[in-house]
Amino acid sequence: MMLITGATGAVGRPLVDALLARGAKVRALTRYPASAGFPDGVEVVAGDPSRPEEIAPHLQDVRAVFLNARAIGDAVGDFAELARRAGVRRLVALAAYNVEHDLALQPSRYVGDRNRECEAAAEESGLEWVSLRPDVYANMALPLWGAQLARGDEVSWPFPDFTEAAIDPRDVAEVAARALTDDDLLGTKPVLTGPEAISHTEMVTALAEATGRPLRYRAIGPVEAVAQIAAMGLPPELAASFIARYAAFDGRPATVTGEVERLLGRPARSYRDWARDHAAFFTSVSQGQ
Numbered sequence: 308m309m310l311i312t313g314a315t316g317a318v319g320r321p322l323v324d325a326l327l328a329r330g331a332k333v334r335a336l337t338r339y340p341a342s343a344g345f346p347d348g349v350e351v352v353a354g355d356p357s358r359p360e361e362i363a364p365h366l367q368d369v370r371a372v373f374l375n376a377r378a379i380g381d382a383v384g385d386f387a388e389l390a391r392r393a394g395v396r397r398l399v400a401l402a403a404y405n406v407e408h409d410l411a412l413q414p415s416r417y418v419g420d421r422n423r424e425c426e427a428a429a430e431e432s433g434l435e436w437v438s439l440r441p442d443v444y445a446n447m448a449l450p451l452w453g454a455q456l457a458r459g460d461e462v463s464w465p466f467p468d469f470t471e472a473a474i475d476p477r478d479v480a481e482v483a484a485r486a487l488t489d490d491d492l493l494g495t496k497p498v499l500t501g502p503e504a505i506s507h508t509e510m511v512t513a514l515a516e517a518t519g520r521p522l523r524y525r526a527i528g529p530v531e532a533v534a535q536i537a538a539m540g541l542p543p544e545l546a547a548s549f550i551a552r553y554a555a556f557d558g559r560p561a562t563v564t565g566e567v568e569r570l571l572g573r574p575a576r577s578y579r580d581w582a583r584d585h586a587a588f589f590t591s592v593s594q595g596q
């Protein structure tokens with residue numbers, strides 16, 4: 308049995324599918340089981356992994372656990388210890404490509420992600436472990452730009468030439484399924500990226516091509532960008548960290564690794580692939596204008 312935390316998440320959901328396709332038994336943990344909508348064959352259990360003592364019963368008969376750093380937060384060390392005592396043999400951490408960067412340049416820490424701690428908890432658990440270090444997900448276009456694209460055809464964003472080696476979360480999920488079931492990734496921290504470094508303006512062009520919408524990119528300065536991100540309801544510290552990260556690495560193309568292709572035996576999905584597969588979302592939001 309595999310226990311998946313963050314099972315309804317961007318990686319969690321395709322991971323559940325990938326494990327089922329491999330014939331694994333899957334227990335999906337969510338705070339909202341009634342609306343989780345998993346396919347038949349998945350054991351859906353209720354719980355908040357940031358309160359590990361509550362989910363202890365769900366660790367029974369579990370061989371491997373997928374640790375989502377967002378879902379578990381500061382409790383990840385306690386969670387790993389609980390898993391060890393319950394007889395779990397393997398932990399696979401969902402960390403991030405930037406876990407070794409200055410914490411101030413890791414924006415998601417300001418919404419509670421504890422990627423560095425998650426990796427350390429797996430590595431120091433005494434169990435078999437793998438830590439996945441994915442780059443920025445292609446689907447970040449949804450939370451960051453979705454509202455703008457619902458209002459019109461313009462994306463206002465800073466640092467137009469800043470590049471990301473954006474990865475399709477479905478590729479992270481397929482590598483995670485390998486890490487949970489196969490042994491050749493044990494004790495490794497693969498940095499998972501898309502197949503190319505793609506700039507902010509190129510991402511918007513890809514969305515325009517995929518949707519047929521006449522999308523434009525409007526470059527804005529850091530002050531306007533901080534105000535815009537904060538106005539989305541996100542913490543001001545998160546907004547400042549976004550800008551600090553862009554400023555720190557602007558002008559340096561994002562590093563592309565070949566890890567997805569090496570581990571999956573096929574090329575990583577591109578940003579254009581992701582945009583094409585999600586074009587309906589960006590078309591439907593604009594129709595709600």
Ligand SMILES: NC(=O)c1ccc[n+]([C@@H]2O[C@H](COP(=O)([O-])OP(=O)(O)OC[C@H]3O[C@@H](n4cnc5c(N)ncnc54)[C@H](OP(=O)(O)O)[C@@H]3O)[C@@H](O)[C@H]2O)c1
Pocket residue numbers: 312313314315316317318319336337338339355356357375376377378379401402403404415420421422441442443444445447
């Ligand atoms: N997004 C990126 O570009 C990116 C890139 C690299 C690494 N990462 C890392 O991957 C991890 C997951 O990030 P994500 O953006 O992809 O999120 P996500 O996995 O899509 O969503 C978080 C999941 O955690 C569960 N959860 C449980 N308790 C939660 C809580 N208190 N707050 C929020 N979610 C909770 C939610 O499930 P229920 O609501 O069903 O309980 C949800 O399925 C983070 O540590 C992030 O830093 C993200």
